[in-house]
Amino acid sequence: MTNYKKILIIRLSSLGDVLLTTPVISALHQKYPDSQIDFLVKPQFVDAVKTNPILNHIHEFDKSKNYDVLIKSLQKNKYDLVIDLQNNFRSRKICSKLSAKVYRFKKPTLKKFLFVNFKWNLYKKVKSIPQMYFESIPELEFTFQKPSLFVPEEVISSIKPGKYIGFAPGSKHFTKMWPIEYFNELGKLVSAKGYTILLFGGSDDKEICHNLKQEIPGAIDLSTENDLIQIARDMKECKLIVCNDSGLMHTAVSVHVPVIAIFGSTVKEFGFAPYSENSLVIENDELKCRPCSHIGKDKCPKSHFKCMLELTPELVYNKIEKFISL
Numbered sequence: 001m002t003n004y005k006k007i008l009i010i011r012l013s014s015l016g017d018v019l020l021t022t023p024v025i026s027a028l029h030q031k032y033p034d035s036q037i038d039f040l041v042k043p044q045f046v047d048a049v050k051t052n053p054i055l056n057h058i059h060e061f062d063k064s065k066n067y068d069v070l071i072k073s074l075q076k077n078k079y080d081l082v083i084d085l086q087n088n089f090r091s092r093k094i095c096s097k098l099s100a101k102v103y104r105f106k107k108p109t110l111k112k113f114l115f116v117n118f119k120w121n122l123y124k125k126v127k128s129i130p131q132m133y134f135e136s137i138p139e140l141e142f143t144f145q146k147p148s149l150f151v152p153e154e155v156i157s158s159i160k161p162g163k164y165i166g167f168a169p170g171s172k173h174f175t176k177m178w179p180i181e182y183f184n185e186l187g188k189l190v191s192a193k194g195y196t197i198l199l200f201g202g203s204d205d206k207e208i209c210h211n212l213k214q215e216i217p218g219a220i221d222l223s224t225e226n227d228l229i230q231i232a233r234d235m236k237e238c239k240l241i242v243c244n245d246s247g248l249m250h251t252a253v254s255v256h257v258p259v260i261a262i263f264g265s266t267v268k269e270f271g272f273a274p275y276s277e278n279s280l281v282i283e284n285d286e287l288k289c290r291p292c293s294h295i296g297k298d299k300c301p302k303s304h305f306k307c308m309l310e311l312t313p314e315l316v317y318n319k320i321e322k323f324i325s326l
Contacts, residue, residue, distance in 0.1 A: 002139070005035060006038070006077055007080065008074065008077070008079045008100070009037065009038070010086050011041060012040065012086045012088075014045065016246070016249070016250035017129065019147045019149060019250045020128075020129045020130050020250060020275060022148045022149070022254065023133075023134075023144075024083070024085070024140070025039075026145055026148070027143065031139060036057075037055055038055065038058070038079075039052075039055050039058050040061055041059075041060065042062070043060045046058055048149065051151070052148075053150065059073065059074065070094075079098060081100055081101050084105060103137050112270060116294055123269040126269055128271050128273070128275050130145075131271075146256060147253055147254040152229070155233045157236070159220060159234060159237060162196055164196050164237050164239065165190050165195045165197060165198070165238055165320075166240070166242070166257075168241060168246060168249065169208050169209065169212065169244070170209075173265075173293075173296025175293065175296050175307070175308075176246065176265060176296040178308050179308060182308075183242075184212055187212065187215070187219060190320070191217050193326045197212075197216050198235075198238060199219055199220065199222060199223060200222055200234070200243075201223035201224075202224065203224075206223045222234050232254070235251065235252050236255050236257060238257055239258070240320065240324050241258070241260070242259075242260045242262070243260075244262055245261060245262075245264070245272060250274070250275070253276045256276070258323070260280045260316070260320060261279065261281050262311060263281055263282070264307040265290065265292045265293050266293070268283070270291070282316060284308075284310050287306055289301070289302050289306075
């Protein structure tokens with residue numbers, strides 16, 4: 001068996017993708033317990049891995065800083081193995097500067113293209129992104145492990161213990177966002193059962209969370225300036241998180257909270273469904289126009305937005321009742 005002294009994992013972005021590397025990190029540590037495992041990531045996503053006790057060092061890929069300084073720092077470590085889970089131009093360029101064996105994430109680019117543009121579904125079965133990561137590393141045998149975001153004990157919850165259900169209503173793209181008025185109606189239905197709604201989001205979601213707080217009785221706005229660790233700590237107080245296909249969906253899964261995810265323009269075949277047995281995806285799977293994108297769009301290409309509008313608050317509420325017995 002090859003014994004690697006130093007291993008570098010590269011996953012530059014985005015939040016969900018970085019969180020989904022944690023099963024691989026754990027498996028590598030189990031396989032090579034004496035190896036040094038480091039990670040390369042963009043600064044805005046460093047919180048997803050910085051508290052992981054397995055990782056020895058986090059390198060930050062900051063485009064505003066000197067690229068050569070980063071390369072020299074990586075070269076100085078003399079890595080035996082580099083696992084490129086990003087596999088784009090930048091990560092390949094970095095790998096070319098290092099004298100190490102390289103394994104690369106095998107992206108299903110053609111399958112995604114054909115599914116989005118021609119609706120040819122060549123996915124024989126739904127594979128999770130972590131499973132695809134594992135398949136890129138011959139030495140590892142795939143085993144199911146939940147993603148983990150490590151919250152230090154000294155991080156205190158922003159709220160007192162209570163009956164909470166969390167909403168994460170934001171997303172980068174419009175077609176991945178369940179309508180805010182639907183979250184509002186759902187919040188009122190859930191509140192009537194004696195639950196307090198906690199609203200989670202980053203800096204881009206503050207307005208949405210603020211508006212929902214004004215409408216949902218007793219709701220608490222916990223949107224932050226992208227303090228992922230605090231968000232994760234507060235999510236742990238919830239009985240359930242209701243969210244879109246987003247980074248905060250993966251955050252909730254990574255602190256092992258039950259999740260109901262509402263999918264619009266994207267589909268489970270792309271591998272980004274919540275990676276947990278204690279989760280549920282609600283989607284309009286009878287629409288022939290889905291998926292219209294693998295990352296989301298700024299508007300519905302068909303101008304009807306049925307993928308989200310037909311998933312009514314009452315439908316989602318009924319799913320919640322069956323899922324966690326309100």
